[in-house]
Amino acid sequence: MKKFGYVLIIVSFFLLGFSFSTKVFSEESIEMKVIKGGSGHNMIKVYGPSNLEKIYVEIFHKENDLLAGIHADYYILEKLNGSERNVFLINTKYFRNRKNVTFKIFPGSAREEVFQLSDLEEIFVEDGQPNIMEQINGVNIMSFNIHHGKNRLGFYTLDQIGKLITDHQIDIVGLQEVDKYVVRSKFEDQVKKIANETAMYYAFAPNMRLAGAEYGNAILSKYPIESYQNVRLPGFRERRGLLMSKIHVGDKSVNFLVTHLGLTKEEKQNQFNVLKQYVEYLGERTILVGDFNSRPDHEGILGLKNFLVDAAADSEGYHQHTYDGIVIKSRIDYIFVSPDMKAIDYKVIESDISDHLPLMASIEI
Numbered sequence: 001m002k003k004f005g006y007v008l009i010i011v012s013f014f015l016l017g018f019s020f021s022t023k024v025f026s027e028e029s030i031e032m033k034v035i036k037g038g039s040g041h042n043m044i045k046v047y048g049p050s051n052l053e054k055i056y057v058e059i060f061h062k063e064n065d066l067l068a069g070i071h072a073d074y075y076i077l078e079k080l081n082g083s084e085r086n087v088f089l090i091n092t093k094y095f096r097n098r099k100n101v102t103f104k105i106f107p108g109s110a111r112e113e114v115f116q117l118s119d120l121e122e123i124f125v126e127d128g129q130p131n132i133m134e135q136i137n138g139v140n141i142m143s144f145n146i147h148h149g150k151n152r153l154g155f156y157t158l159d160q161i162g163k164l165i166t167d168h169q170i171d172i173v174g175l176q177e178v179d180k181y182v183v184r185s186k187f188e189d190q191v192k193k194i195a196n197e198t199a200m201y202y203a204f205a206p207n208m209r210l211a212g213a214e215y216g217n218a219i220l221s222k223y224p225i226e227s228y229q230n231v232r233l234p235g236f237r238e239r240r241g242l243l244m245s246k247i248h249v250g251d252k253s254v255n256f257l258v259t260h261l262g263l264t265k266e267e268k269q270n271q272f273n274v275l276k277q278y279v280e281y282l283g284e285r286t287i288l289v290g291d292f293n294s295r296p297d298h299e300g301i302l303g304l305k306n307f308l309v310d311a312a313a314d315s316e317g318y319h320q321h322t323y324d325g326i327v328i329k330s331r332i333d334y335i336f337v338s339p340d341m342k343a344i345d346y347k348v349i350e351s352d353i354s355d356h357l358p359l360m361a362s363i364e365i
Helices: 002-026 158-167 190-198 265-282 299-304
Strands: 031-037 042-049 055-061 065-072 076-080 083-091 101-106 113-116 121-125 138-145 172-180 201-210 213-221 225-233 240-249 252-260 286-291 333-337 342-348 359-364
Touching: 042 055, 055 083, 065 083, 076 225, 083 265, 138 158, 138 252, 138 286, 138 333, 158 190, 172 190, 172 201, 172 252, 172 286, 190 201, 190 213, 201 225, 201 240, 213 225, 213 240, 213 252, 225 265, 240 265, 252 265, 265 286, 265 299, 333 342, 333 359
Parallel strands: 031 121, 138 172, 252 286
Antiparallel strands: 031 042, 042 083, 055 065, 055 101, 076 083, 101 113, 138 359, 172 213, 201 213, 225 240, 240 252, 286 333, 342 359
C-alpha cells in the first residue's frame, strides 16, 4: 500500500509538471513579421507556439476603423531561433497601402496582443539563383492520386508507377494518398522508392501520423527542389494539407503545389479559401495540382479560375473522368497554372494502377 502511495505521488508530480509546462508554452509570446517578396507580393507572418492551432486577428486602420476580422486555423511549421513555431499567414490585401494599421491577435485564450504595422520587422525574400542555368521553356507535369499503391481491386501496383512516369517523360509529379511505413503498403517508403526508380528529387509531406506510419502528399521532380513546406488545411475529418515547393527549372523558379481536399461542403469551402489566398500571394509561375474532390462546376473550382487557368480548358479531355471508380466516374483531379504560363497537350492517361487516372499536361514557362 505504501509503494502504491509513492507511485501515486510521483505520477501526481509528473502530471502537475506536464500541466505547468504546457501552460507556460501555450502562453509563449506571439511575433509578427512582414515578408516582402521579390515579385512585389507581401504577406504578414504570425509566429505562435507549436501547440497553437488557430488564432483570431482583427485589423484596424487608425485604431478604430475595423478593416477585417480573420479566423486562421491553417498554418506552416517553421523553425525560429532554434524552436519550432506554427506560422499563420495574413494577406496584406486587407489593408493594402494604408500605413497607420493596428493588429489585435487573440491566440485562443483570454489575452490579446497588439502590434503596429510600422513596428514590424521587414524580411525581404528573393527568388535566389537557379541551380541549373540552362534555358528551359517547357515541362511535362503530372498529377496522380496513387491510392497508396493499390488499384480498384486492391492489388498492389506501386512497382508500375515509376515506369508510368518514365514512359511519359514527366518532369514534375504531384502525388496524393502516399504511404510511408504503413502496414497496408508493405511498410514501404513509397515516394522514396519511386524517386529511386526514376532518378528524381522528391519531397514528402505527411498529413496523418500514427505509430511511425505516415500518409500524405508528395512531389517528384527532375529538377532540384529548392524548398518546400506543408500547410495544414482547415477541416474536421481527415487531415488535409497543401504541399508547396519552389523548383528551379533551368533559369526559372517555379512554384509547384499539390493538394488533396476533403469531402464535405463546409470543409472544402474553407480549404478552397486557403488555396486562393496562397495562389494569389505566389502570383506568376505557379502550378497547382491535385485531387480536389470537386467536379468542374463546383463553386470552389470556379473560384480558383479567377486566379489560375485549368490546363484542360479547350482540350478534348475537359470532360474526361479522372476518378475511375467501379460505379462512379467523375472529373475531380486537376492541373492549374497561373495566367502567365500556357498549358498545351493536356490528357488523361488510361491506366488501371489506381482508382484514379493520372493526368498530364505540357506547360510552357
